[in-house]
Structure formats: C-alpha cells, structure tokens
Amino acid sequence: MAYDNTCKYLAETYPEEFAKWLLSTDTSNIQVLKTELNLEPIRADSVTFLQTSNQILHIEFQTQPQSTPPLDFRMLSYYVILKKQYGCDIEQVIVFLQPSNSEMVFKTEYVDKNTRHKYRVIRLWEEDSAPLLNNPALLPLAALAKSNSPESLLQQVANAVDMIEESEEQKNISACTQILAGLRFDRSLINQLFREEIMQESVIYQDIIQRGEQRGKKQEALQLITRLLTRRISNLNSEIQQRINALSTTQLEDLGEALLDFTSQNDLTSWLDNNS
Template identity: 25%
Template sequence: MFRYFARLTEKYRLPVYPIAVLSFNSPRTVQPKVYQVAFPNKVVLQFDYDVIQLNRLNWRDFLRQQNPVASALMAKMNIEPSDRLQVKLECLRLLATLRLDPARMTLISGFIDTYLRLSAEEESRLESEIATMEPVQQEVVMEIVTSWMERGIEQGLQQGKQSQTLALIFRQLPRRIGAINPELERHIRSLAVPQLEELAEALLDFSNEADLVNWLQQISEEAPAE
C-alpha cells in the first residue's frame, strides 16, 4: 500500500487517499491498516490507510444503498450459505433500479455472477423469485440473467472446442514426431483456440521435435505485446 501511495503521489503530484478493498474469503480476522518503519530511537514513518474488508461486512447493511459498487461488492461480503440465493436476488433487484448504461451493467453483473455462483437448485429457485417481480423490474433482471446464460454457453462451447482440438493434436503429434517432453505439452495446452487450430494444420508438415519448437517460437514472437 505504501509503495502504491508513493508511486501515485510521484506520478500525479496530487493528494492520494489510500484505501485497500480486501475481497478474499479468508481469513476473517482484522487485517493491518498501518505500515511503520521504526528504529529503537525513532519512528521514521507511520503510514495509515483505510481497509474495507468485505468478508467482515454484513450484506444486509447495503441493501438500500443506491450504489452500483455496493451491488457488486455484496457478492463478496459475509454471507451465510443459506443466504446466497437471497443475496444474488437482491443484487439483481438493486441493479434493476439503478438504470446503468450497458457497459457498467455488464461489468457489475458479471462480477456478481462470477463471485456468487449458485447450485442448480438455487438457480431454479432464483428463476421462480424473478417471476414474482413487477414487470418493469423483471424485464431488466431477465436481460441480465439471459446475458449470463449466453456467456456461459459461449464459454462452454469454447472449452469444448479447445478440448477437441487438443485431443486431435495429441493424437497426431506422436505419429509425426514421437513423444514430446512435458514442457512442450504445457506450452501447447496454454494456446488459445485459434492457435490450436493453426497447430493442428501445421503439424502435418512436422518431421521432428525441432519443427514443433520452431513453430511455437514463431507463434510467441507474433503474439502482441501486453
């Protein structure tokens, strides 16, 4: 926190108010909020910062806050297992009243869905609860839920396609170049689907392991810098 504070202060030449938002599930013990550099004869530095530890906050305290950040962060607060369905429902209900632009709605609703996953039974009960909402609110919530479903289907299709392409590659490689070492296998598994599809075609021209190594090196060099 002190390093972030010092670098931001140096870069922007503005006062910086330091706040740490802790989103981990455990531990739930109070976390430090001070950094000190001290010697036997002198305290050289005492840096104090605010800590918002989500797992020590009660989600019920934020139900009535018309704040998009609160609707997202509720998903990481102190939630009893029996309350998970209600929390997700209340997050959706709050989002439906905030009238956010599409980009913010996608960002916040995606956070909620990622960090507050329900079981199949809970999802079924959630759908039943949504059906009891008043029409305008229900329409907004259904748009959010539908986007979650579409994203889940797309991710499932991508994962399925990746698995199928990997299976094809690992069937063909031994026939072309023999067994490969674990490091090369890990490298191949880390490739994106389009790269895997390219490899599935390129390996037909491989005659030894060096061809595979050269191809992977070329792909790495062509990848855009982050």
C-alpha cells in the first residue's frame, strides 16, 4: 500500500503535472476532489480524482492486478457514480507500477452481457522515461519506466532529484523516488544513489510510517475482536466478517466493549447496523 499511497500523494500534490502527462493538456484550473463516493465494498487508497474545467480525471495506481471486486468492474462503478454526481466527461486511467503477465494489466474495458465500459491502462514499464525525467513531479515514476539499462536510469533520476532547488520539495520527491524504486531495485543500490536521511525527514515518509502504525493497530484490534466474537457467538459468516473488517480502529474498540453483552449473532448484526 505504501507504493500506491506514494503515487496518490504525488498526483494530489502536483495535479497540473499529472493532468498534463495523462491528458496532454496545460491547465492551471485543477481541483483535487476529496469526495466520498460510497462505493462499499470498493475501497482504494490509491484512487485520485482531479477535476479540470470540463472533465474529471480518475487515476488509479496499482502494484498488483488482483483486486476484489476486479479492477475492470471497479472502473465501471466509479464511472457511474462520478457521472451521476458531477455530470461531466470522465477520463479514467489505471497506472500499473510493476511488471505483470496477468490478463488484467492488458484489459482496457469491462464487458458484460449488456454493458461495455472502456478505460485507459498505462503499464509503466513500457513507458518512455524521457517525459518523466523532464518533470520533477514525475521523477519517482521515471525510475520504473522502460530502459535497456535500469541502473543507469535510476542514476539519471537521482541526478535529477539532486537538481531540485527547493529543499522541502527535494526531500519529498527523493522519498517518493526511493519508495517506488523499491519495486524494481535492490535497497543497496538505492542507498548508494540517494541519501537516506533526506527520505526520513520528508513529509511523505513520515505520513507512510504513521499510516503503517495505524494499520498495525487496527490489525491487532481486528484479530482480537474476531477471536472474542468467535468464542462468544460461534463462527462468523463471510458477510459479517467483511462488515467488521471495514470498521475503523475506534469502532473496533467500541465493539470490543459492546460484545460483552451479546448473546447471539443477531445482537452483533444489530450493533453493526447502528454503528457502521
């Protein structure tokens, strides 16, 4: 998830650069949409929505093609809800970060009996590195682009990062580059070319560490609550387990107190209906 969240950070910090790259258009009137689309059970921290003057750019970053529900269906779901909510043109792009032979990375549409929905796919390992190297906001992605000599490409990226004049921007771009480079290169090579202390001082690195700690706390709480519920009201069916998995850490803590009064699965279902 750190890889996807890194790309999301970049797209939301540099929306104009990403719109220019993916839409081939220059515009300064771009808004990052922080919108709740109520797409349960669709959850994706890697989703970014950029609204230009006449359309929405929906970007989804993925390291792995596996997803529940499948990515092609997710793109259709997002499209329908965005269209209903905003009523404008929508350009959808999935950016795959890591090479894969999965059929999903080559699919560009969702097809059902009565429905066909198209979207764009970028396989980053097939992309020309030059446009990415020429834009500081896209340097982290350049490390994953097409190259006959990946190590030389990473050196070029490192040199370009060193040329960034603004100190805070350099720290954050360096951190993002080092994180994404981990998908392709050994950590020893990355450490040779980049200063680790710059990464640790960056905003994005600290944010990822914090997110990791939060996910760790939630996972611990989830495991404990599941064990307690199983002992108290027997096995949980898959639907109930999914609803519990979707709870926040605070909600799990509240459930831990409430379950002491449960005598049946109906009590749990009622609590979820009132608190989810």
